[in-house]
Amino acid sequence: MAQPFRVPRSELADPTKLNRAVAVASRNVRGPGGVLVLFDADDDCPVELNAKLQGTVCDSRCRVEIVVANREFEAWFLASISALRQHDAVQPDAAYAGDPEQRRGAKEQLTKLMVSPYREVRHQPAFCSLIDLETTWRNSRSFRRLVSALQRLLEVEPPPWTL
Template sequence: MSVRITIASIVEGYGEVTALPVLLRRITQDCGIWDAKIPEPHRIPRGKLIAQGGVENAVLQASRQVTGPGGVLVLFDADDDCPADYGPALLKRAQTARNDKEISVVLANREFEAWFLAAAASLAGHRGLADPLQPPSNPESIRDAKGWLTHQKIDGTSYKETIDQAPLAAVFDMAQARRNAASFDKFWRDVERLIR
């Protein structure tokens, strides 16, 4: 009998609480793992998470859910920080809390929704978005990806992360997002590492 893989997670936004499990299930299933345990993410505001002791305490809490293979994933928006600079420093802090667990820290370059922009063509017609839908030339350079999505809606509604993020996470083309968004490619590779 095999032991189920668990991916515990920590996020900053309310939308990611529902969207991240959808995305993790898609990736684990793409990797041939159909029964991964993906508990509801721990939501911790960014200021509290990056404060001294914040990511460490969050990882301690989340790691209690990982009793066998798997690990802890910390995901939040880079905003104006450089993911390549900021991420490794947070990972080092997180690893001091539980060096016996696999831990990953991923910063979505600018914001989670930049990953949707990287695969915008695959979202055409979904959640009130225009059809066809052309992606921006450099999706991770857009500071307000949520606003970009709102401007592409033709149904008169605004993009709302708590309503739209999980359904879009269920349908966007992940291969296209990997090609067009380096932070999504890193996210994918980190999840793959946690489940291997």
């Protein structure tokens, strides 16, 4: 896997800038795989935004999958908050009831479940390594979209917990 790189959301929502970013990323693809574009929907409809942008990507060097996290990427952490309790920054009794993708503010909700404020750069890598994939898949529609996109990019069978 190539090193991921960040592009502002405003650029990813613009078809010309999205294609430029995909072209840069696709230069690093070797063998099977492709480019995964992942960003927050914020207040946009993730299904509509995905459909609009997927049709504008025109890089034939590799496969490209676009995944739009419903509201915020951090909603996936809320969907698997019980697994994050093992991190020392998360309260040992942290729990989140309800649909983590229903409204914006996942970062703020996450901070309420932590002993110190949530910081993207500091906490995202650690939390990504701790989430329970099955629980997150069960609790988040946009995470299910991510799993499907990765299956297509990597040409692998679906995980058993998705069947």
